Amino acid sequence: MKVSPVILALIGGCLVPSVLQAQIEFGAGGHQIRAHGFLSEGFASSTANNYLRMTTSHGSFFTEAGLNLSSQLTERLHTGAQVYERKIGELGKGKVYLDWAFVDYHWKDWMGFRGGKVKTALGLYTDTQDQAFLHTWALLPQSVYPVDLRAVTVAHVGGDIYGNIGIRSGGSLSYTAFAGSIPYDKRGGYQYGIQALGGNVTGDPEGKMVGTDLRWNSPVSGLILGSSLVYNHRSLTLTQGASPVRFFYSTKRDRVMAFYAQYTIGRFHADAEYRSQKRRAEISTDTASHQVVARPGSDEPASFVSGSYRLSKWMEVGSYYSHYRVTLTNPVVPVTGPGRDHIFDKVVTLRLDLTRFWTFKAEGHFMDGVGSPAQAHGFYPQDNPQGLLPTTKMLALRTSWYF
Numbered sequence: 001m002k003v004s005p006v007i008l009a010l011i012g013g014c015l016v017p018s019v020l021q022a023q024i025e026f027g028a029g030g031h032q033i034r035a036h037g038f039l040s041e042g043f044a045s046s047t048a049n050n051y052l053r054m055t056t057s058h059g060s061f062f063t064e065a066g067l068n069l070s071s072q073l074t075e076r077l078h079t080g081a082q083v084y085e086r087k088i089g090e091l092g093k094g095k096v097y098l099d100w101a102f103v104d105y106h107w108k109d110w111m112g113f114r115g116g117k118v119k120t121a122l123g124l125y126t127d128t129q130d131q132a133f134l135h136t137w138a139l140l141p142q143s144v145y146p147v148d149l150r151a152v153t154v155a156h157v158g159g160d161i162y163g164n165i166g167i168r169s170g171g172s173l174s175y176t177a178f179a180g181s182i183p184y185d186k187r188g189g190y191q192y193g194i195q196a197l198g199g200n201v202t203g204d205p206e207g208k209m210v211g212t213d214l215r216w217n218s219p220v221s222g223l224i225l226g227s228s229l230v231y232n233h234r235s236l237t238l239t240q241g242a243s244p245v246r247f248f249y250s251t252k253r254d255r256v257m258a259f260y261a262q263y264t265i266g267r268f269h270a271d272a273e274y275r276s277q278k279r280r281a282e283i284s285t286d287t288a289s290h291q292v293v294a295r296p297g298s299d300e301p302a303s304f305v306s307g308s309y310r311l312s313k314w315m316e317v318g319s320y321y322s323h324y325r326v327t328l329t330n331p332v333v334p335v336t337g338p339g340r341d342h343i344f345d346k347v348v349t350l351r352l353d354l355t356r357f358w359t360f361k362a363e364g365h366f367m368d369g370v371g372s373p374a375q376a377h378g379f380y381p382q383d384n385p386q387g388l389l390p391t392t393k394m395l396a397l398r399t400s401w402y403f
Contacts (some may be wrong), residue, residue, distance in 0.1 A: 024403065037067040038402035040132055046394035049370065050383040052147055053192065054089030056394060062088040066099060066130055079103040083131065088147060089383075093187050099130065100155045110163040117157050117183070121176040121213035122228045123258040123271050126153055136269075136318040136351050138398040141304035143324035143343065144258075144275050146191025148376040156180035156209055160211065172383055174215040180351040182207030182232065189376030196373040196381050198241045205236035210308045211256075222264035230256040246286035253280040267310040273318075274303040283332070297329035301377065308349075316351040326372045339369035339390035343377055358401050365394040 010381040024035040041063055044176040054060035063086060070080030081101035085094035093343035103393070115323030119127035128134055129145055139147065157322035158180015165173045184205050185191065194201055218225060232254040237246050260273040280297040284290040308318030322345040328335060370388045379388055 020144040022187045031071045031073060033069055033071045035069050037215045038400060040064040040398060040400040042398040044396045046392055047390050049379060049392045051378050052088055053091050053380060053383060083332060091187060095187060103388050111163050112162050112387055114160040117155050118160050119155050122269055124260045124286040129152040129154060130401050133402045135309040137317055137349055138361040142272055142321055142378055143302035143304055145320040150191055151185035151188045152183055156182060169219060171217045171219045176213045180212040182209055192380055193374040193376045202237045202255060207234045208296060224262040226260050229259040248286045249281060249285050251279060251281045270307045276301045283292060289367035294332055295330050296332050299327045301325050304371045314353045319350045320347050324377060326375050328372060335372055340372060343371045357403055360399045363396040367392040
């Protein structure tokens, strides 16, 4: 079995924290560089339906790994970068990605600037979804944070303006405004969703986004409230089936709104998020006339509510309910079958902190519905040629090392 350089580096790096501190530091060019990383191995086993491009009905292993470097160049100038790879069935296929890489100039508390491939501030977890050790869960709520779409949601190539503003006795407001291009992932859910409808992408799709995130750190201890708004635009050329005729796909409206809350008191932690995505698009012939042949669209409200309680220093239990619905407008391919308009997921989790830098999670999923084949939320017809049953039970085990 071929082992990538990232995995080899992380195996060594994850062994070091057992005898040293929770990071590695070294000097280069007169600056201190900090190194962090994580390595996560998992196993998923489900009833008849295969999930997340794995053969979970027969049991499937999966891997995630990341290695990042950061440095404080001056009092106000900071830089960092992370390489990342995953092998979750057909997702990632072990390819090493530049996950993010940025330069950050923190001018004042109320204003700073970031540029490069920058983590996207959207909802509670988009910019921290690569840090599994921060979360109770083996899998984040897939209604809002689908693993399929991680590579195109975790970061954008562009710039941010951000800051934190104190409000006397009213806590503080943290804001981020951002704009940039959307990365494309040939080994991700966006591509596989198009293939599920018989489409074949030709060339490299283009995507742009602009958005804001506003987070209120309230004067109530442990309470955070926030909202995000993002407008996306995507365009691509594709063929349908065996026909050589090319079509042009372009979104006319793609808006994402999120509202979220987080509350911590003592050993108890609770999160909730509501997200709504509305998408309208046109498909036209890739000719000079650009004749419109279809106007597909979708409305995708999603939400989750979660709670966890730390029983001891080394044990935590939790549960969440993940709710996703999809309503299609003028679908390109008729979508039929039970459970095709929703996925409701009830989850229970046990997390064990075996050492300071080593965690183990056992998680049960009880899913009702399989969603739409093109909307990238885990269930794909190409992985389930026998057809999809309306309910799925799944056990996910995951162990992670980090430094």
